[in-house]
Amino acid sequence: xxxxxxxxxxxxxxxxxxxxxxxxxxxxxxxxxxxxxxxxxxxxxxxxxxxxxxxxxxxxxxxxxxxxxxxxxxxxxxxxxxxxxxxxxx
Amino acid sequence: xxxxxxxxxxxxxxxxxxxxxxxxxxxxxxxxxxxxxxxxxxxxxxxxxxxxxxxxxxxxxxxxxxxxxxxxxxxxxx
Numbered sequence: 001x002x003x004x005x006x007x008x009x010x011x012x013x014x015x016x017x018x019x020x021x022x023x024x025x026x027x028x029x030x031x032x033x034x035x036x037x038x039x040x041x042x043x044x045x046x047x048x049x050x051x052x053x054x055x056x057x058x059x060x061x062x063x064x065x066x067x068x069x070x071x072x073x074x075x076x077x078x079x080x081x082x083x084x085x086x087x088x089x090x
Numbered sequence: 091x092x093x094x095x096x097x098x099x100x101x102x103x104x105x106x107x108x109x110x111x112x113x114x115x116x117x118x119x120x121x122x123x124x125x126x127x128x129x130x131x132x133x134x135x136x137x138x139x140x141x142x143x144x145x146x147x148x149x150x151x152x153x154x155x156x157x158x159x160x161x162x163x164x165x166x167x168x
Contacts, residue, residue: 020100024101073130073137081147085154
């Protein structure tokens with residue numbers, strides 16, 4: 001996820017008075033939130049499938065630590081995919 | 091150009107950039123979803139094996155290649 005970039009100069013205002021920077025900040029925040037929500041849902045689904053094979057009356061210790069590892073691995077996988085697609089080719 | 095046209099043009103180009111970033115993130119998310127299923131078949135460890143890591147990387151590149159090929163093929167049938 002990218003960080004905000006802000007221009008050092010004063011913002012320009014549209015005729016309605018909302019600055020371009022303020023609008024862009026709002027848009028970037030909403031995009032980041034939507035992305036995070038979708039990401040968490042995907043990771044939850046994947047890790048439930050991987051780690052909870054026979055749901056019991058509570059999560060066991062090994063299921064819990066599997067979930068933790070799984071979240072880490074999925075984040076790592078996202079990085080691997082991102083670099084495979086967007087880093088400079090061989 | 092008057093001030094408000096400049097504003098609109100600048101906003102337009104900022105929005106275009108955010109759109110490109112969002113589309114790139116979406117593509118990475120979708121491919122990670124697919125390649126996770128293809129490559130991470132065993133139990134989850136505290137790190138990826140080298141086989142798993144290279145499978146993920148290969149999978150991403152092959153997926154992108156297939157996407158392009160399907161578009162080309164489709165276009166050639168029009």
